[in-house]
Amino acid sequence: METTVLERFLKYIAVDTMSLPEKENIPSTDTQRTLAAMLAQELKDMGASDVKMDDHAYVYASIPATRTDKKIPVLGFIAHMDTAPACSGKNVTPRFVNKYDGGDIVMDPKTGLCMGPRQYPELLNYVGQDLITTDGSTLLGADDKAGVAEIMTMAQYLLNHPEIPHGAIRIGFTPDEEVGRGADLFDVEGFGADVAYTVDGGALGELEYETFNAASAKVTVRGFSIHPGSAKGKMRNAVLMAMEFQRMLPEFDTPANTQGYEGFFHLDNIRGDVEQTVMDYIIRDHDMEKFQEKKAYIQKVARFMNEKYGQGTVDLVMKDSYYNMKEKLKDHMYLIDIAKDAMDELWIAPVIEPVRGGTDGARLSYMGLPCPNLCTGGHNFHGKFEYIPVQSMETVTKMLLEIVKKFQEREW
DSSP: OOOOHHHHHHHHHTSOOBOOTTOOSSSSSTHHHHHHHHHHHHHHHHTOEEEEEOTTOOEEEEEOOSOOSSOOOOEEEEEEOOBOTTSOOTTOOOEEETTOOSSOEEEETTTTEEEOTTTOGGGGGGTTSOEEEOOSSSOOOHHHHHHHHHHHHHHHHHHHOTTSOOOOEEEEEESOGGGTOTTTTOOHHHHOOSEEEEEOOOSTTBEEOOOOEEEEEEEEEEOBOOOGGGOTTTOBOHHHHHHHHHHTSOTTOSGGGOOTTOOEEEEEEEEEOSSEEEEEEEEEESSHHHHHHHHHHHHHHHHHHHHHHOTTSEEEEEEEEEOOTHHHHTTOTHHHHHHHHHHHHTTOOOBOOOOSSOOHHHHHHHTTOOOOEEOOSOBSTTSTTOEEEHHHHHHHHHHHHHHHHHHHHSOO
16 A cells, blocks of 8 residues: 555654754754655665665665666656754644635644734635644744655655656655755765756745855854943943844845845844854845855955954855756756646646745756756745645645656657
């Protein structure tokens, strides 16, 4: 008996796989190894070939070709196992809303925490469907355990039905995508795919081949502490200087004030005291020239602060995370066409918009593996209002199978 995509999803979200940006090792948390080992064993049990979990918790597997009369490029499917550090993924307690009626969803009866169409009007698209939400204390983990579950369910179906013609298929699961390191140690050559899809998008129909250019910036501000009663002319408060640094960034270039192709500076975390305060930023823009301008601007602010308060007051460490994958996919637009055709077969309306974020596929595309991004069916990722319709996960699984079909039918 085949395991359903829902059963897999519920099993995977029970494992806390939150990644941590401050940890340099991969994976950044040992709990990711737990899920990786689980997936590797499941792949072996279902009969996949070349199953491997490496020392850094990357999982690889193969589904051998059933059609040998035609040379078909090797196709990969990739998802990430970790969840975002922005919200806890420990002890996830899913709530089930059967045949959603279009009203408010009570997530926590004790506190009265609700989610409804006034805040999230897209909920009305799912009236009559079965939703999975959180209990309001954690994220859900659909990003990207829904993608993992959908790929695994597709794999099981293909392995159980060898009469279905297809070329060779590769499967990959990565750690630490949410902290920008998911592709760092991905073995593109060993993976052996010619092209691939990440399954890491949002609502049903999303199809993405443009991402942000992305960088991270760690700003360390150093001050002097002294007794407040005798501090005049002596104390330098690192917290106040950090606030001054933030005020010098463009006020409206923030996630809450931008959309579409507009980039931003995002202060993701601030911590510290009078002696030292640390701020973690992410910098994003789809346009490479504007991206470089944003990085130059934050460097200018750091220089100004050091000129004002003395060298060594502000330390800025900036690192590029990934680049807009459109540049690498423009010669592989047939991947987009195949995905659109697969959606059309299932009466899914394709939604092609720039990703206001990134995926492992952005990095992998620059590593030689062209890799657009497919939807998972989930909404409101990285927070307690995350949810996913069961029917969307089921449809995405069918869509992956349809892509496999379209891929082998194409004239290469």
